[in-house]
Amino acid sequence: MTTTNPHAAAVDRAAALGAATAAAERWLGTIDTRRVPAGGTPEDAIARLGAVLPDAPSDPAAVVDRLAAAVEPGLMAIGSGRFYGWVMGGTLPAALxxxxxxxxxxxxxxxxxxxxxxxxxxxxxxxxxxxxxxxxxxxxxxxxxxxxxxxxxxxxxxxxxxxxxxxxxxxxxxxxxxxxxxxxxxxxxxxxxxxxxxxxxxxxxxxxxxxxxxxxxxxxxxxxxxxxxxxxxxxxxxxxxxxxxxxxxxxxxxxxxxxxxxxxxxxxxxxxxxxxxxxxxxxxxxxxxxxxxxxxxxxxxxxxxxxxxxxxxxxxxxxxxxxxxxxxxxxxxxxxxxxxxxxxxxxxxxxxxxxxLASLGRSGVVDLVDGLHRAARGIADGVARIPGAAVLNDVVFTQVCVAFETDDRTRAVFAELLREGTVMPSASTWQGRAVLRFSVSSWRTDDAEVARTVDAVARAASLR
Missing domain, CATH: 3.40.640.10 (Type I PLP-dependent aspartate aminotransferase-like (Major domain))
Known part of the structure; x- marks a missing residue:
């Protein structure tokens, strides 16, 4: 329970921060292995959180624990090396x-x-x-x-x-x-x-x-x-x-x-x-x-x-x-x-x-940017070998737009990718065609994640 007593407040703070740290470590520890798309709906999360304002104060650590348990099932793994939606980067450790x-x-x-x-x-x-x-x-x-x-x-x-x-x-x-x-x-x-x-x-x-x-x-x-x-x-x-x-x-x-x-x-x-x-x-x-x-x-x-x-x-x-x-x-x-x-x-x-910037240094920033381009190029080259797939853009930086023979098939591949959850591009329309857009933005997207991405698209494309 929140208190104005300095010693008790320090105890509350330490407990709340400890709960937050534990929840953050649990979440970050699953980034490389969990499904990328979020699960459930906002209504599901509202039900878990509880829509009615409590009448009385609650223990701060318990509130943080409750928040983490209720919200985490509805989180999108934006920090994953296989998240390519809406040009969102991950988070470098020093920046976090x-x-x-x-x-x-x-x-x-x-x-x-x-x-x-x-x-x-x-x-x-x-x-x-x-x-x-x-x-x-x-x-x-x-x-x-x-x-x-x-x-x-x-x-x-x-x-x-x-x-x-x-x-x-x-x-x-x-x-x-x-x-x-x-x-x-x-x-x-x-x-x-x-x-x-x-x-x-x-x-x-x-x-x-x-x-x-x-x-x-x-x-x-x-x-x-x-x-x-x-x-x-x-x-x-x-x-x-x-x-x-x-x-x-x-x-x-x-x-x-x-x-x-x-x-x-x-x-x-x-x-x-x-x-x-x-x-x-x-x-x-x-x-x-x-x-x-x-x-x-x-x-x-x-x-x-x-x-x-x-x-x-x-x-x-x-x-x-x-x-x-x-x-x-x-x-x-x-x-x-x-x-x-x-x-x-x-x-x-x-x-x-x-x-x-302090953690990367000049050469690290260059390597980060070059690495994102290299990953985008790897995704484009790998997906282009999948039967029926075509890369529509010149991959000059970090964007890759992919389409299949018809818009319906492109949308079906996207739906299967979301269902499986290994990879998350975004669905869009470009040059009059439905496309899968891969925006490579995460420092985690290395050669292994590129290979997993191409394999996931190949699996989704094999289902007719």
Whole structure:
């Protein structure tokens, strides 16, 4: 039972943390062997948890035990080396340990001078990220909930800057009555860009033609920018098509956009990480000349949920768009973290990024990214040998899209994979066909897991 007695509270805390540690170890110990899809339904979990609020307090350790027992049957093994759904990474050991400390420390990482310990770790992590990704060392870095909010944050800075350049102060006067901002994005852009634009009041993007892999056409971008009305403009590029993994042609597209005076933003939720490896240098050429970038650390870098990263070369624009001041808040001599993200209050989600990078080192990050590509290539090569299977995309990074002879057969193979539970891709539609999409994102996906994956697809495909 919870108590205000310091000694008893310490006992309660130790017992609750001990119960949580035991449950976590049990869960993590099954990741390599358990079924990947979650079992049951939300209603099953509600029944186990109990929908009625208890009248009286309960022992904290007993509550944690009850929670673990009730929830675990409905957990998806996202950390498995055979989980390929929705571009979710696993969790590196150092990042997990750091994330536990973040919860225990319970710091509000909004103000630099009030929580200097965690802010220092985040600032170092941001500096390391810029170095690894080859982006301007003076760019501002903000840690958001995910790539959707990272896109929102960067595009808010873009909105402010292009309007200011047109003589309009959106902070003082809002958007009504101001110049219309043209936003152009590739036809294969991710929906998170659409959502961010909608939340920012920028409406629907004008779509630029894309090729069969989802790469934006710079020639069509040039035509549209030349033919459209003059005025403030933002161009959204993509690092990593969610189906093919393809990268937009950054060098050509950035030149076209900048020639027209447009701000260039890159949505790189998982694909931005290709910039850390010399293997992908040709694909990423010109990326560094954009004006802002968005990515997720909880995808390719394998830190726990949630952790997005917004990067903006024009720090004053970001501070003008996101910053807030009040008499009761401390104000740093340099920028406060809340000047770079939408939240005034947030957990120190950049600390696990520091831990992941510190544990891997430069060569380890490169090996991680290269290893994910190698695994994707191995899955593609293995599945392509299965009768009736076809890999539809050029496997340039970590995505593999597979289809069988008919959409019905593709869906049947997916249903069998879910039933067996050894492997979990996601079902999608691409190029007008039903596909199985394998998003290789976990540090656990080694050669053995690739072989198990190919074998599982072969078994599912053998059932007619």
């Amino acid at each position: 340990g750091a994330d536990w400390l973040v919860s225990a420390w319970d710091q509000n990482a909004g103000m630099r001078d009030s929580t200097p310990g965690v802010v220092a770790a985040e600032e170092i992590a941001g500096t390391w990220l810029l170095d690894l990704l080859g982006l301007p060392a003076t760019a501002a870095v903000g840690f958001t909930t995910g790539a959707t909010m990272a896109n929102f944050t960067a595009l808010a800075a873009a909105r402010h800057r292009v309007l200011a350049s047109a003589g309009w102060d959106d902070a003082a006067d809002g958007l009504s009555g101001g110049p219309r901002i043209r936003v152009l994005a590739g036809a294969a852009r991710h929906g998170s860009v659409d959502l961010a634009l909608r939340m920012l009041g920028l409406g629907t993007a004008e779509l630029v033609a894309a090729d069969d892999q989802g790469r934006l056409d710079p020639a069509d971008l040039r035509r549209r920018l030349a033919d459209g009305a003059a005025g403030p403009a933002i161009v959204c590029l993509q690092a990593g098509d969610v189906h093919s993994g393809a990268m937009d042609p950054f060098a050509a597209a950035v030149d076209v956009a900048h020639d027209a005076g447009a701000w260039v933003h890159v949505d790189g939720a998982f694909g931005l990480w290709a910039a850390v490896s010399p293997r992908f240098a040709t694909l990423m050429d010109g990326l560094e000349r954009a004006d802002s970038w968005a990515t997720d650390a909880h995808k390719t870098l394998n830190v726990p949920y949630d952790c997005g990263v917004a990067i903006v070369a024009d720090e004053p624009a970001l501070r003008d768009a996101m910053g807030v001041h009040a008499a009761y808040l401390l104000t740093a001599a340099t920028a406060d973290p809340y000047d770079h993200v939408p939240e005034m209050s947030r957990r120190a989600r950049g600390v696990p990024v520091w831990a992941a």
